Amino acid sequence: MKYLWQRFLLICGVMSWLSVAHADLEIVITEGLDDARPVAVVPFAWQGSTAEPPQDIGNIIARDLERSGRFRPLSLMNLPERPTRAGDVNLSKWRTLGIEAVVVGRITETAPGQYQVGFELVDVFKGKGQGAGNLTLSGGELISGAGNVIEARQHLVQNAGLRMHAHRIADIVYEKLTGVRGAFATYIAYVNVDHSDSRYPFKLYMADSDDYNPRLMAQSREPIMSPAWSRDSKKLAYVSFEGGRSQIVVQELATGNRQTVASFAGINGAPSWSPDGTKMAMTLSYEGNAEVYIYDLATRTTKRITVSSAAETDPMFAPDGKHLYYTSDRGGRPQIYRTHLASGQVERVTFEGTYNSEPRFNGDPNKMVFVNQTDGQYRVSIMDLRTKTMQILTDTQLDQSPTLAPNGSMVIYATIYQGRQMLAAVSTDGRFKARLQARKGEVRAPAWSPFLDF
Incomplete structure:
Protein backbone atom coordinates (compact mmCIF):
# COMPACT_ATOMS: atom_id res chain seq x y z
CA MET A 1 0.00 0.00 0.00
CA THR A 30 3.00 15.90 -31.95
CA GLU A 31 3.73 12.73 -33.92
CA GLY A 32 1.80 11.65 -37.01
CA LEU A 33 1.89 8.69 -39.34
CA ASP A 34 4.12 8.87 -42.39
CA ASP A 35 1.71 6.57 -44.18
CA ALA A 36 -1.49 8.45 -43.28
CA ARG A 37 -3.86 8.02 -46.21
CA PRO A 38 -4.53 11.10 -48.38
CA VAL A 39 -8.24 11.93 -48.58
CA ALA A 40 -10.32 15.04 -49.26
CA VAL A 41 -13.48 16.44 -47.70
CA VAL A 42 -15.07 19.09 -49.92
CA PRO A 43 -17.03 21.84 -48.09
CA PHE A 44 -20.71 20.87 -48.07
CA ALA A 45 -22.97 22.93 -50.33
CA TRP A 46 -25.45 25.06 -48.38
CA GLN A 47 -28.99 26.04 -49.29
CA GLY A 48 -30.86 27.93 -46.61
CA SER A 49 -32.11 31.21 -45.22
CA THR A 50 -28.74 32.37 -43.87
CA ALA A 51 -25.44 33.15 -45.57
CA GLU A 52 -23.64 30.29 -43.82
CA PRO A 53 -24.79 26.90 -42.52
CA PRO A 54 -25.17 26.47 -38.74
CA GLN A 55 -22.22 24.01 -38.71
CA ASP A 56 -19.28 23.50 -41.05
CA ILE A 57 -19.92 19.79 -41.45
CA GLY A 58 -17.15 19.23 -43.97
CA ASN A 59 -14.55 20.75 -41.66
CA ILE A 60 -15.74 18.67 -38.69
CA ILE A 61 -15.42 15.48 -40.76
CA ALA A 62 -11.94 16.44 -41.99
CA ARG A 63 -10.68 17.25 -38.49
CA ASP A 64 -12.07 13.98 -37.14
CA LEU A 65 -10.26 11.99 -39.81
CA GLU A 66 -7.04 13.92 -39.22
CA ARG A 67 -6.99 13.39 -35.45
CA SER A 68 -7.51 9.67 -35.94
CA GLY A 69 -3.93 9.57 -37.24
CA ARG A 70 -5.01 7.32 -40.10
CA PHE A 71 -5.81 10.01 -42.68
CA ARG A 72 -4.29 13.19 -44.09
CA PRO A 73 -7.10 15.42 -45.42
CA LEU A 74 -6.16 17.73 -48.29
CA SER A 75 -6.16 21.42 -47.31
CA LEU A 76 -8.98 23.53 -48.72
CA MET A 77 -6.58 25.74 -50.65
CA ASN A 78 -5.32 22.70 -52.57
CA LEU A 79 -8.70 21.32 -53.62
CA PRO A 80 -8.67 21.01 -57.43
CA GLU A 81 -12.46 21.43 -57.57
CA ARG A 82 -15.45 21.72 -55.24
CA PRO A 83 -18.10 19.26 -56.37
CA THR A 84 -21.22 18.73 -54.26
CA ARG A 85 -22.38 15.39 -55.69
CA ALA A 86 -20.59 12.18 -56.57
CA GLY A 87 -21.50 12.54 -60.23
CA ASP A 88 -19.61 15.84 -60.41
CA VAL A 89 -16.30 14.46 -59.09
CA ASN A 90 -13.59 14.63 -61.75
CA LEU A 91 -11.54 11.56 -60.87
CA SER A 92 -8.59 12.58 -63.03
CA LYS A 93 -7.99 15.74 -61.01
CA TRP A 94 -7.98 13.86 -57.72
CA ARG A 95 -5.87 10.98 -59.01
CA THR A 96 -3.20 13.42 -60.10
CA LEU A 97 -2.92 14.53 -56.45
CA GLY A 98 -2.84 10.94 -55.16
CA ILE A 99 -6.11 11.36 -53.23
CA GLU A 100 -7.68 7.99 -52.40
CA ALA A 101 -11.21 9.06 -51.50
CA VAL A 102 -13.35 12.20 -51.64
CA VAL A 103 -16.31 13.15 -49.44
CA VAL A 104 -18.92 15.47 -50.99
CA GLY A 105 -22.22 16.61 -49.53
CA ARG A 106 -25.03 19.06 -49.16
CA ILE A 107 -27.01 20.76 -46.37
CA THR A 108 -30.51 21.98 -47.19
CA GLU A 109 -32.74 23.87 -44.76
CA THR A 110 -36.17 22.23 -44.96
CA ALA A 111 -37.81 24.15 -42.09
CA PRO A 112 -36.63 26.49 -39.33
CA GLY A 113 -34.06 24.50 -37.35
CA GLN A 114 -34.37 21.43 -39.57
CA TYR A 115 -31.95 20.30 -42.28
CA GLN A 116 -31.54 17.60 -44.91
CA VAL A 117 -27.93 16.40 -44.88
CA GLY A 118 -26.68 14.18 -47.67
CA PHE A 119 -23.21 12.92 -48.53
CA GLU A 120 -21.33 10.54 -50.79
CA LEU A 121 -17.97 8.87 -50.27
CA VAL A 122 -16.20 8.43 -53.61
CA ASP A 123 -13.36 5.96 -54.28
CA VAL A 124 -11.04 7.85 -56.62
CA PHE A 125 -9.00 4.90 -57.86
CA LYS A 126 -11.70 2.26 -58.21
CA GLY A 127 -12.05 1.21 -61.87
CA LYS A 128 -9.93 2.08 -64.86
CA GLY A 129 -10.96 3.96 -67.94
CA GLN A 130 -14.70 3.62 -68.50
CA GLY A 131 -15.09 0.65 -66.14
CA ALA A 132 -16.90 0.52 -62.81
CA GLY A 133 -19.50 3.07 -63.84
CA ASN A 134 -17.08 5.88 -64.68
CA LEU A 135 -17.94 8.37 -67.40
CA THR A 136 -15.20 9.56 -69.78
CA LEU A 137 -15.32 13.13 -71.08
CA SER A 138 -14.06 14.15 -74.51
CA GLY A 139 -10.84 15.42 -72.96
CA GLY A 140 -10.11 12.00 -71.50
CA GLU A 141 -10.93 12.98 -67.91
CA LEU A 142 -12.85 10.58 -65.70
CA ILE A 143 -16.03 11.62 -63.92
CA SER A 144 -17.28 9.56 -60.98
CA GLY A 145 -20.06 7.08 -61.69
CA ALA A 146 -22.13 4.75 -59.53
CA GLY A 147 -19.30 2.24 -59.36
CA ASN A 148 -17.06 4.69 -57.53
CA VAL A 149 -19.53 5.54 -54.75
CA ILE A 150 -18.57 3.62 -51.61
CA GLU A 151 -21.40 5.05 -49.50
CA ALA A 152 -24.28 7.48 -50.02
CA ARG A 153 -26.71 8.57 -47.30
CA GLN A 154 -29.03 11.38 -46.36
CA HIS A 155 -30.78 12.20 -43.11
CA LEU A 156 -33.12 14.79 -41.66
CA VAL A 157 -31.31 16.46 -38.76
CA GLN A 158 -32.35 19.04 -36.17
CA ASN A 159 -30.12 22.04 -35.54
CA ALA A 160 -28.94 20.80 -32.14
CA GLY A 161 -27.80 17.53 -33.67
CA LEU A 162 -25.83 18.84 -36.66
CA ARG A 163 -22.38 18.65 -35.10
CA MET A 164 -22.93 15.14 -33.75
CA HIS A 165 -24.30 14.13 -37.16
CA ALA A 166 -21.03 15.32 -38.71
CA HIS A 167 -19.20 12.99 -36.32
CA ARG A 168 -21.50 10.16 -37.42
CA ILE A 169 -20.58 10.80 -41.05
CA ALA A 170 -16.90 10.73 -40.07
CA ASP A 171 -17.54 7.39 -38.34
CA ILE A 172 -19.06 5.99 -41.54
CA VAL A 173 -16.18 7.26 -43.68
CA TYR A 174 -13.62 5.84 -41.23
CA GLU A 175 -15.31 2.43 -41.17
CA LYS A 176 -15.73 2.22 -44.94
CA LEU A 177 -12.06 3.03 -45.50
CA THR A 178 -10.52 1.00 -42.65
CA GLY A 179 -13.00 -1.75 -41.82
CA VAL A 180 -13.04 -0.57 -38.18
CA ARG A 181 -16.00 1.21 -36.62
CA GLY A 182 -15.33 4.91 -36.06
CA ALA A 183 -15.49 6.44 -32.57
CA PHE A 184 -15.97 10.15 -33.30
CA ALA A 185 -19.67 10.23 -32.37
Whole structure:
Protein backbone atom coordinates (compact mmCIF):
# COMPACT_ATOMS: atom_id res chain seq x y z
CA MET A 1 0.00 0.00 0.00
CA LYS A 2 2.95 2.30 0.63
CA TYR A 3 3.82 2.40 -3.07
CA LEU A 4 0.26 3.19 -4.12
CA TRP A 5 0.17 6.13 -1.76
CA GLN A 6 3.63 7.30 -2.87
CA ARG A 7 2.41 7.28 -6.47
CA PHE A 8 -0.71 9.25 -5.51
CA LEU A 9 1.24 11.84 -3.55
CA LEU A 10 3.86 12.21 -6.29
CA ILE A 11 1.20 13.03 -8.87
CA CYS A 12 -0.64 15.42 -6.57
CA GLY A 13 2.59 17.18 -5.71
CA VAL A 14 3.34 18.24 -9.28
CA MET A 15 -0.22 19.24 -10.21
CA SER A 16 -1.06 22.93 -10.32
CA TRP A 17 -4.84 23.07 -10.39
CA LEU A 18 -6.00 26.03 -12.46
CA SER A 19 -9.30 26.98 -14.06
CA VAL A 20 -10.63 25.70 -17.34
CA ALA A 21 -13.36 28.23 -18.03
CA HIS A 22 -14.98 26.36 -20.89
CA ALA A 23 -12.98 23.11 -20.75
CA ASP A 24 -11.93 23.73 -24.35
CA LEU A 25 -8.98 21.60 -25.44
CA GLU A 26 -6.68 22.46 -28.32
CA ILE A 27 -5.54 19.32 -30.15
CA VAL A 28 -1.85 19.56 -31.10
CA ILE A 29 -0.54 16.63 -33.15
CA THR A 30 3.00 15.90 -31.95
CA GLU A 31 3.73 12.73 -33.92
CA GLY A 32 1.80 11.65 -37.01
CA LEU A 33 1.89 8.69 -39.34
CA ASP A 34 4.12 8.87 -42.39
CA ASP A 35 1.71 6.57 -44.18
CA ALA A 36 -1.49 8.45 -43.28
CA ARG A 37 -3.86 8.02 -46.21
CA PRO A 38 -4.53 11.10 -48.38
CA VAL A 39 -8.24 11.93 -48.58
CA ALA A 40 -10.32 15.04 -49.26
CA VAL A 41 -13.48 16.44 -47.70
CA VAL A 42 -15.07 19.09 -49.92
CA PRO A 43 -17.03 21.84 -48.09
CA PHE A 44 -20.71 20.87 -48.07
CA ALA A 45 -22.97 22.93 -50.33
CA TRP A 46 -25.45 25.06 -48.38
CA GLN A 47 -28.99 26.04 -49.29
CA GLY A 48 -30.86 27.93 -46.61
CA SER A 49 -32.11 31.21 -45.22
CA THR A 50 -28.74 32.37 -43.87
CA ALA A 51 -25.44 33.15 -45.57
CA GLU A 52 -23.64 30.29 -43.82
CA PRO A 53 -24.79 26.90 -42.52
CA PRO A 54 -25.17 26.47 -38.74
CA GLN A 55 -22.22 24.01 -38.71
CA ASP A 56 -19.28 23.50 -41.05
CA ILE A 57 -19.92 19.79 -41.45
CA GLY A 58 -17.15 19.23 -43.97
CA ASN A 59 -14.55 20.75 -41.66
CA ILE A 60 -15.74 18.67 -38.69
CA ILE A 61 -15.42 15.48 -40.76
CA ALA A 62 -11.94 16.44 -41.99
CA ARG A 63 -10.68 17.25 -38.49
CA ASP A 64 -12.07 13.98 -37.14
CA LEU A 65 -10.26 11.99 -39.81
CA GLU A 66 -7.04 13.92 -39.22
CA ARG A 67 -6.99 13.39 -35.45
CA SER A 68 -7.51 9.67 -35.94
CA GLY A 69 -3.93 9.57 -37.24
CA ARG A 70 -5.01 7.32 -40.10
CA PHE A 71 -5.81 10.01 -42.68
CA ARG A 72 -4.29 13.19 -44.09
CA PRO A 73 -7.10 15.42 -45.42
CA LEU A 74 -6.16 17.73 -48.29
CA SER A 75 -6.16 21.42 -47.31
CA LEU A 76 -8.98 23.53 -48.72
CA MET A 77 -6.58 25.74 -50.65
CA ASN A 78 -5.32 22.70 -52.57
CA LEU A 79 -8.70 21.32 -53.62
CA PRO A 80 -8.67 21.01 -57.43
CA GLU A 81 -12.46 21.43 -57.57
CA ARG A 82 -15.45 21.72 -55.24
CA PRO A 83 -18.10 19.26 -56.37
CA THR A 84 -21.22 18.73 -54.26
CA ARG A 85 -22.38 15.39 -55.69
CA ALA A 86 -20.59 12.18 -56.57
CA GLY A 87 -21.50 12.54 -60.23
CA ASP A 88 -19.61 15.84 -60.41
CA VAL A 89 -16.30 14.46 -59.09
CA ASN A 90 -13.59 14.63 -61.75
CA LEU A 91 -11.54 11.56 -60.87
CA SER A 92 -8.59 12.58 -63.03
CA LYS A 93 -7.99 15.74 -61.01
CA TRP A 94 -7.98 13.86 -57.72
CA ARG A 95 -5.87 10.98 -59.01
CA THR A 96 -3.20 13.42 -60.10
CA LEU A 97 -2.92 14.53 -56.45
CA GLY A 98 -2.84 10.94 -55.16
CA ILE A 99 -6.11 11.36 -53.23
CA GLU A 100 -7.68 7.99 -52.40
CA ALA A 101 -11.21 9.06 -51.50
CA VAL A 102 -13.35 12.20 -51.64
CA VAL A 103 -16.31 13.15 -49.44
CA VAL A 104 -18.92 15.47 -50.99
CA GLY A 105 -22.22 16.61 -49.53
CA ARG A 106 -25.03 19.06 -49.16
CA ILE A 107 -27.01 20.76 -46.37
CA THR A 108 -30.51 21.98 -47.19
CA GLU A 109 -32.74 23.87 -44.76
CA THR A 110 -36.17 22.23 -44.96
CA ALA A 111 -37.81 24.15 -42.09
CA PRO A 112 -36.63 26.49 -39.33
CA GLY A 113 -34.06 24.50 -37.35
CA GLN A 114 -34.37 21.43 -39.57
CA TYR A 115 -31.95 20.30 -42.28
CA GLN A 116 -31.54 17.60 -44.91
CA VAL A 117 -27.93 16.40 -44.88
CA GLY A 118 -26.68 14.18 -47.67
CA PHE A 119 -23.21 12.92 -48.53
CA GLU A 120 -21.33 10.54 -50.79
CA LEU A 121 -17.97 8.87 -50.27
CA VAL A 122 -16.20 8.43 -53.61
CA ASP A 123 -13.36 5.96 -54.28
CA VAL A 124 -11.04 7.85 -56.62
CA PHE A 125 -9.00 4.90 -57.86
CA LYS A 126 -11.70 2.26 -58.21
CA GLY A 127 -12.05 1.21 -61.87
CA LYS A 128 -9.93 2.08 -64.86
CA GLY A 129 -10.96 3.96 -67.94
CA GLN A 130 -14.70 3.62 -68.50
CA GLY A 131 -15.09 0.65 -66.14
CA ALA A 132 -16.90 0.52 -62.81
CA GLY A 133 -19.50 3.07 -63.84
CA ASN A 134 -17.08 5.88 -64.68
CA LEU A 135 -17.94 8.37 -67.40
CA THR A 136 -15.20 9.56 -69.78
CA LEU A 137 -15.32 13.13 -71.08
CA SER A 138 -14.06 14.15 -74.51
CA GLY A 139 -10.84 15.42 -72.96
CA GLY A 140 -10.11 12.00 -71.50
CA GLU A 141 -10.93 12.98 -67.91
CA LEU A 142 -12.85 10.58 -65.70
CA ILE A 143 -16.03 11.62 -63.92
CA SER A 144 -17.28 9.56 -60.98
CA GLY A 145 -20.06 7.08 -61.69
CA ALA A 146 -22.13 4.75 -59.53
CA GLY A 147 -19.30 2.24 -59.36
CA ASN A 148 -17.06 4.69 -57.53
CA VAL A 149 -19.53 5.54 -54.75
CA ILE A 150 -18.57 3.62 -51.61
CA GLU A 151 -21.40 5.05 -49.50
CA ALA A 152 -24.28 7.48 -50.02
CA ARG A 153 -26.71 8.57 -47.30
CA GLN A 154 -29.03 11.38 -46.36
CA HIS A 155 -30.78 12.20 -43.11
CA LEU A 156 -33.12 14.79 -41.66
CA VAL A 157 -31.31 16.46 -38.76
CA GLN A 158 -32.35 19.04 -36.17
CA ASN A 159 -30.12 22.04 -35.54
CA ALA A 160 -28.94 20.80 -32.14
CA GLY A 161 -27.80 17.53 -33.67
CA LEU A 162 -25.83 18.84 -36.66
CA ARG A 163 -22.38 18.65 -35.10
CA MET A 164 -22.93 15.14 -33.75
CA HIS A 165 -24.30 14.13 -37.16
CA ALA A 166 -21.03 15.32 -38.71
CA HIS A 167 -19.20 12.99 -36.32
CA ARG A 168 -21.50 10.16 -37.42
CA ILE A 169 -20.58 10.80 -41.05
CA ALA A 170 -16.90 10.73 -40.07
CA ASP A 171 -17.54 7.39 -38.34
CA ILE A 172 -19.06 5.99 -41.54
CA VAL A 173 -16.18 7.26 -43.68
CA TYR A 174 -13.62 5.84 -41.23
CA GLU A 175 -15.31 2.43 -41.17
CA LYS A 176 -15.73 2.22 -44.94
CA LEU A 177 -12.06 3.03 -45.50
CA THR A 178 -10.52 1.00 -42.65
CA GLY A 179 -13.00 -1.75 -41.82
CA VAL A 180 -13.04 -0.57 -38.18
CA ARG A 181 -16.00 1.21 -36.62
CA GLY A 182 -15.33 4.91 -36.06
CA ALA A 183 -15.49 6.44 -32.57
CA PHE A 184 -15.97 10.15 -33.30
CA ALA A 185 -19.67 10.23 -32.37
CA THR A 186 -18.86 9.59 -28.72
CA TYR A 187 -18.36 11.58 -25.53
CA ILE A 188 -15.50 12.19 -23.14
CA ALA A 189 -15.81 13.17 -19.50
CA TYR A 190 -13.11 14.85 -17.44
CA VAL A 191 -12.51 16.85 -14.28
CA ASN A 192 -11.11 20.34 -13.91
CA VAL A 193 -10.21 22.23 -10.75
CA ASP A 194 -10.26 26.00 -10.30
CA HIS A 195 -9.32 27.16 -6.83
CA SER A 196 -10.07 30.75 -7.78
CA ASP A 197 -13.70 29.65 -7.65
CA SER A 198 -14.03 29.43 -3.89
CA ARG A 199 -17.60 28.12 -4.11
CA TYR A 200 -17.20 25.25 -6.59
CA PRO A 201 -13.53 24.65 -7.42
CA PHE A 202 -14.11 21.06 -8.65
CA LYS A 203 -16.12 20.49 -11.83
CA LEU A 204 -17.05 17.45 -13.90
CA TYR A 205 -17.62 18.01 -17.61
CA MET A 206 -18.77 15.90 -20.52
CA ALA A 207 -18.16 16.92 -24.13
CA ASP A 208 -18.16 15.58 -27.66
CA SER A 209 -15.09 13.50 -28.52
CA ASP A 210 -13.43 16.56 -30.08
CA ASP A 211 -14.24 18.51 -26.87
CA TYR A 212 -16.84 20.76 -28.44
CA ASN A 213 -20.14 21.31 -26.60
CA PRO A 214 -18.72 20.94 -23.07
CA ARG A 215 -21.50 20.49 -20.53
CA LEU A 216 -21.13 20.94 -16.79
CA MET A 217 -22.40 17.79 -15.09
CA ALA A 218 -21.41 18.36 -11.46
CA GLN A 219 -19.59 20.92 -9.34
CA SER A 220 -18.45 20.83 -5.75
CA ARG A 221 -16.22 22.51 -3.22
CA GLU A 222 -14.79 19.03 -2.53
CA PRO A 223 -12.83 16.79 -4.95
CA ILE A 224 -14.48 14.89 -7.82
CA MET A 225 -12.61 11.83 -9.10
CA SER A 226 -12.74 8.74 -11.33
CA PRO A 227 -15.64 9.32 -13.76
CA ALA A 228 -16.86 6.10 -15.40
CA TRP A 229 -19.49 5.68 -18.12
CA SER A 230 -22.37 3.23 -17.96
CA ARG A 231 -22.51 0.80 -20.88
CA ASP A 232 -25.45 2.67 -22.47
CA SER A 233 -23.66 6.03 -22.04
CA LYS A 234 -26.69 7.42 -20.21
CA LYS A 235 -25.09 7.61 -16.76
CA LEU A 236 -21.81 8.63 -15.17
CA ALA A 237 -20.45 7.16 -11.96
CA TYR A 238 -17.83 9.14 -10.09
CA VAL A 239 -16.30 9.67 -6.67
CA SER A 240 -17.43 12.71 -4.71
CA PHE A 241 -16.11 14.01 -1.40
CA GLU A 242 -19.13 16.11 -0.52
CA GLY A 243 -19.62 16.22 3.20
CA GLY A 244 -15.94 15.53 3.77
CA ARG A 245 -16.02 11.80 3.02
CA SER A 246 -15.75 9.77 -0.17
CA GLN A 247 -18.85 8.36 -1.82
CA ILE A 248 -19.63 6.85 -5.21
CA VAL A 249 -22.41 8.64 -7.06
CA VAL A 250 -24.30 7.66 -10.22
CA GLN A 251 -25.76 10.55 -12.19
CA GLU A 252 -28.29 10.36 -15.02
CA LEU A 253 -27.12 12.61 -17.85
CA ALA A 254 -30.56 13.47 -19.22
CA THR A 255 -32.11 14.55 -15.91
CA GLY A 256 -29.14 15.27 -13.67
CA ASN A 257 -30.65 13.01 -11.00
CA ARG A 258 -28.03 11.55 -8.67
CA GLN A 259 -27.99 8.40 -6.60
CA THR A 260 -25.37 7.53 -3.99
CA VAL A 261 -24.49 3.85 -4.40
CA ALA A 262 -21.60 3.58 -1.94
CA SER A 263 -21.02 5.69 1.14
CA PHE A 264 -19.40 3.26 3.53
CA ALA A 265 -16.92 4.14 6.25
CA GLY A 266 -13.44 4.65 4.83
CA ILE A 267 -12.59 4.46 1.13
CA ASN A 268 -15.27 4.45 -1.56
CA GLY A 269 -13.44 4.66 -4.88
CA ALA A 270 -12.58 3.57 -8.42
CA PRO A 271 -16.03 2.65 -9.79
CA SER A 272 -16.18 0.46 -12.92
CA TRP A 273 -19.33 -0.84 -14.65
CA SER A 274 -19.86 -4.49 -15.57
CA PRO A 275 -20.33 -5.24 -19.29
CA ASP A 276 -24.07 -5.85 -18.81
CA GLY A 277 -24.49 -2.68 -16.74
CA THR A 278 -26.07 -4.45 -13.76
CA LYS A 279 -23.11 -4.31 -11.40
CA MET A 280 -20.23 -2.09 -10.47
CA ALA A 281 -16.74 -2.97 -9.26
CA MET A 282 -15.22 -0.61 -6.71
CA THR A 283 -12.64 -0.27 -3.96
CA LEU A 284 -14.02 -0.18 -0.41
CA SER A 285 -12.34 -0.32 2.99
CA TYR A 286 -15.24 -0.58 5.43
CA GLU A 287 -13.97 -3.99 6.56
CA GLY A 288 -10.56 -2.55 7.39
CA ASN A 289 -8.38 -2.90 4.30
CA ALA A 290 -8.75 -1.46 0.80
CA GLU A 291 -10.29 -4.36 -1.13
CA VAL A 292 -12.15 -4.89 -4.40
CA TYR A 293 -15.90 -5.44 -4.22
CA ILE A 294 -18.74 -5.91 -6.68
CA TYR A 295 -21.88 -3.90 -6.01
CA ASP A 296 -25.20 -5.19 -7.40
CA LEU A 297 -27.18 -2.15 -8.56
CA ALA A 298 -30.53 -3.95 -8.32
CA THR A 299 -30.19 -5.52 -4.87
CA ARG A 300 -27.80 -2.85 -3.51
CA THR A 301 -25.60 -5.54 -1.99
CA THR A 302 -21.83 -5.91 -2.08
CA LYS A 303 -19.68 -8.98 -2.65
CA ARG A 304 -16.04 -8.96 -1.62
CA ILE A 305 -13.72 -10.22 -4.37
CA THR A 306 -10.21 -9.84 -2.91
CA VAL A 307 -8.94 -10.94 0.48
CA SER A 308 -5.45 -9.69 1.22
CA SER A 309 -3.43 -7.66 3.68
CA ALA A 310 -2.29 -5.53 0.72
CA ALA A 311 -4.12 -2.67 -0.97
CA GLU A 312 -6.31 -3.57 -3.96
CA THR A 313 -7.71 -0.87 -6.23
CA ASP A 314 -8.47 0.17 -9.84
CA PRO A 315 -10.85 -2.73 -10.60
CA MET A 316 -11.91 -3.25 -14.22
CA PHE A 317 -14.16 -5.93 -15.66
CA ALA A 318 -12.83 -7.90 -18.60
CA PRO A 319 -15.02 -7.44 -21.70
CA ASP A 320 -16.52 -10.91 -21.26
CA GLY A 321 -17.44 -10.18 -17.64
CA LYS A 322 -15.76 -13.37 -16.43
CA HIS A 323 -12.62 -11.82 -14.93
CA LEU A 324 -11.94 -8.78 -12.81
CA TYR A 325 -8.58 -7.03 -13.22
CA TYR A 326 -7.15 -4.77 -10.50
CA THR A 327 -3.98 -3.32 -8.99
CA SER A 328 -2.49 -4.96 -5.90
CA ASP A 329 0.76 -4.54 -4.00
CA ARG A 330 0.48 -7.98 -2.37
CA GLY A 331 3.86 -8.86 -3.94
CA GLY A 332 5.55 -5.81 -2.42
CA ARG A 333 5.01 -3.43 -5.34
CA PRO A 334 1.88 -2.55 -7.31
CA GLN A 335 1.17 -5.03 -10.11
CA ILE A 336 -1.93 -6.02 -12.05
CA TYR A 337 -3.78 -9.18 -11.06
CA ARG A 338 -6.99 -10.79 -12.21
CA THR A 339 -9.57 -12.91 -10.44
CA HIS A 340 -11.80 -15.41 -12.22
CA LEU A 341 -15.19 -14.49 -10.79
CA ALA A 342 -16.71 -17.98 -10.96
CA SER A 343 -13.82 -19.91 -9.41
CA GLY A 344 -12.06 -17.18 -7.41
CA GLN A 345 -8.72 -18.15 -8.95
CA VAL A 346 -6.17 -15.31 -8.81
CA GLU A 347 -3.40 -14.76 -11.36
CA ARG A 348 -0.69 -12.13 -11.61
CA VAL A 349 -0.76 -10.48 -15.05
CA THR A 350 2.16 -8.00 -15.19
CA PHE A 351 5.83 -8.65 -14.50
CA GLU A 352 7.80 -6.04 -16.46
CA GLY A 353 8.69 -2.87 -14.58
CA THR A 354 8.51 -2.01 -10.90
CA TYR A 355 4.97 -0.64 -11.03
CA ASN A 356 1.89 -1.48 -13.12
CA SER A 357 -1.59 -0.14 -12.45
CA GLU A 358 -4.94 1.05 -13.85
CA PRO A 359 -5.87 -1.83 -16.21
CA ARG A 360 -8.26 -0.74 -18.97
CA PHE A 361 -10.09 -2.57 -21.77
CA ASN A 362 -12.34 -1.94 -24.73
CA GLY A 363 -14.14 -4.72 -26.60
CA ASP A 364 -10.97 -6.75 -27.20
CA PRO A 365 -10.36 -9.10 -24.23
CA ASN A 366 -6.80 -9.76 -25.39
CA LYS A 367 -5.52 -6.16 -25.31
CA MET A 368 -5.04 -4.39 -21.98
CA VAL A 369 -3.91 -0.78 -21.58
CA PHE A 370 -2.35 0.28 -18.27
CA VAL A 371 0.27 2.50 -16.62
CA ASN A 372 3.77 1.03 -16.35
CA GLN A 373 6.79 2.35 -14.48
CA THR A 374 10.14 1.59 -16.07
CA ASP A 375 13.34 3.52 -15.26
CA GLY A 376 11.37 5.86 -13.02
CA GLN A 377 8.90 6.94 -15.72
CA TYR A 378 5.16 6.32 -15.52
CA ARG A 379 3.93 5.67 -19.06
CA VAL A 380 0.86 4.30 -20.79
CA SER A 381 1.51 0.79 -22.13
CA ILE A 382 -0.39 -1.99 -23.85
CA MET A 383 -0.15 -5.75 -23.38
CA ASP A 384 -1.25 -8.63 -25.57
CA LEU A 385 -2.62 -10.99 -22.94
CA ARG A 386 -2.19 -14.01 -25.21
CA THR A 387 1.56 -13.56 -25.67
CA LYS A 388 2.24 -11.44 -22.53
CA THR A 389 4.19 -8.98 -24.70
CA MET A 390 4.16 -5.36 -23.55
CA GLN A 391 4.69 -2.18 -25.56
CA ILE A 392 5.24 1.26 -24.01
CA LEU A 393 3.11 3.69 -26.02
CA THR A 394 4.07 7.11 -24.64
CA ASP A 395 7.13 9.22 -23.91
CA THR A 396 5.39 11.69 -21.60
CA GLN A 397 5.72 12.12 -17.82
CA LEU A 398 3.64 10.90 -14.89
CA ASP A 399 0.96 9.35 -17.09
CA GLN A 400 -2.25 8.30 -15.39
CA SER A 401 -5.94 7.58 -15.99
CA PRO A 402 -5.78 5.94 -19.44
CA THR A 403 -9.12 5.56 -21.19
CA LEU A 404 -9.71 3.70 -24.45
CA ALA A 405 -11.79 4.70 -27.43
CA PRO A 406 -14.61 2.17 -27.81
CA ASN A 407 -13.11 0.95 -31.09
CA GLY A 408 -9.72 0.39 -29.43
CA SER A 409 -7.83 2.68 -31.80
CA MET A 410 -6.80 5.47 -29.41
CA VAL A 411 -6.04 6.14 -25.75
CA ILE A 412 -6.62 9.44 -23.96
CA TYR A 413 -4.78 9.89 -20.67
CA ALA A 414 -3.65 12.54 -18.19
CA THR A 415 -0.01 13.58 -18.14
CA ILE A 416 2.38 16.41 -17.27
CA TYR A 417 3.79 18.69 -19.97
CA GLN A 418 6.02 21.68 -19.18
CA GLY A 419 4.96 21.52 -15.55
CA ARG A 420 1.24 21.54 -16.31
CA GLN A 421 -1.28 18.75 -16.29
CA MET A 422 -3.16 18.15 -19.51
CA LEU A 423 -4.66 15.35 -21.50
CA ALA A 424 -2.84 13.56 -24.30
CA ALA A 425 -3.73 10.97 -26.90
CA VAL A 426 -1.81 8.07 -28.40
CA SER A 427 -2.83 5.42 -30.91
CA THR A 428 -2.74 1.86 -29.62
CA ASP A 429 0.12 1.07 -31.99
CA GLY A 430 2.07 4.02 -30.52
CA ARG A 431 2.62 5.69 -33.90
CA PHE A 432 0.31 8.69 -33.52
CA LYS A 433 0.53 11.13 -30.61
CA ALA A 434 -1.20 14.39 -29.73
CA ARG A 435 -1.60 16.78 -26.81
CA LEU A 436 -5.03 17.99 -25.79
CA GLN A 437 -4.01 21.29 -24.27
CA ALA A 438 -6.44 23.24 -22.16
CA ARG A 439 -6.58 26.79 -23.47
CA LYS A 440 -6.95 27.78 -19.82
CA GLY A 441 -5.71 25.80 -16.85
CA GLU A 442 -5.46 22.04 -16.46
CA VAL A 443 -7.64 18.94 -16.75
CA ARG A 444 -7.48 15.35 -15.48
CA ALA A 445 -9.32 12.02 -15.12
CA PRO A 446 -10.59 11.50 -18.68
CA ALA A 447 -13.21 8.85 -19.44
CA TRP A 448 -14.21 7.91 -22.99
CA SER A 449 -17.81 6.80 -23.48
CA PRO A 450 -18.89 3.57 -25.16
CA PHE A 451 -20.44 3.73 -28.63
CA LEU A 452 -23.62 5.79 -28.70
CA ASP A 453 -26.95 4.47 -29.98
CA PHE A 454 -28.73 6.74 -32.42
